[in-house]
Amino acid sequence: MSQSVTLFPLNCIRCATPIPAEVNEVAWLCSICGASMALTEAGEIVPCEFHFSTDLPAGKKGRPFWVAEGVVRLIRQSYNRIGKSDQEAIQFWSQPRRFFIPAYDCGLEEMLTIGTRWLTKPPPLFEGAKSDFLPITQSAADVRAFAEFLIIAIEAARKDKVKEIQFELEMGVPQLWILP
Numbered sequence: 001m002s003q004s005v006t007l008f009p010l011n012c013i014r015c016a017t018p019i020p021a022e023v024n025e026v027a028w029l030c031s032i033c034g035a036s037m038a039l040t041e042a043g044e045i046v047p048c049e050f051h052f053s054t055d056l057p058a059g060k061k062g063r064p065f066w067v068a069e070g071v072v073r074l075i076r077q078s079y080n081r082i083g084k085s086d087q088e089a090i091q092f093w094s095q096p097r098r099f100f101i102p103a104y105d106c107g108l109e110e111m112l113t114i115g116t117r118w119l120t121k122p123p124p125l126f127e128g129a130k131s132d133f134l135p136i137t138q139s140a141a142d143v144r145a146f147a148e149f150l151i152i153a154i155e156a157a158r159k160d161k162v163k164e165i166q167f168e169l170e171m172g173v174p175q176l177w178i179l180p
C-alpha cells in the first residue's frame with residue numbers, strides 16, 4: 001500500500017500566484033500582491049489579517065503570535081483557607097488579559113515561558129510596516145487549548161498547595177501579530 005501525501009496547489013486567494021507553502025504551514029502572505037491568508041480546520045484558505053509590530057528589528061525575522069483577549073473566571077481552592085495566592089489569583093484575573101500564543105514552531109517550554117511572561121506584561125501592539133517573519137505553523141484553532149494550558153500553569157506555579165482549579169475562559173477572536 002502506498003502512502004500518499006496530498007499537497008494541494010496553493011494559490012493566492014487574490015491574485016492566484018502560486019504560494020510556496022511548506023507542508024506544516026498554516027498562514028501565508030503573497031509576495032506579489034500582499035494578500036494574507038490562512039488555512040482553516042476544514043481545509044479552506046480564507047483571508048486572514050496580519051499585523052506587524054512597529055518594533056521589528058531590521059534584518060531579523062519577526063515571530064508570529066496569535067493574540068487574543070481573554071476573560072477568566074476562576075474558582076480556585078487551595079489547602080489554606082483564602083490564602084495569599086488565592087488573593088493574588090483573584091487580583092490577576094480581575095481584568096481582561098491578553099494571551100500571546102506562539103504561531104511559529106517552538107517547543108512547549110518556550111510557549112510557556114513567553115506565554116506567561118507576556119500574559120503578565122504584554123508587549124505594546126502598534127502597527128508598523130510589513131516585514132519578514134518565521135513560518136506560521138500553529139493555527140488559530142489551537143489557541144484556546146494553549147490559553148487554557150497557560151492558565152493552569154500560572155495557577156499551579158503560585159506558592160501554595162493548590163487543590164483544585166476551575167475556570168471559564170471567554171475568548172475573543174485571535175489576531176495574528178508579527179512581533180520581535
Ligand SMILES: [Zn+2]
Pocket residue numbers: 012013014015016017030031032033034035
Ligand atoms: Zn497575491
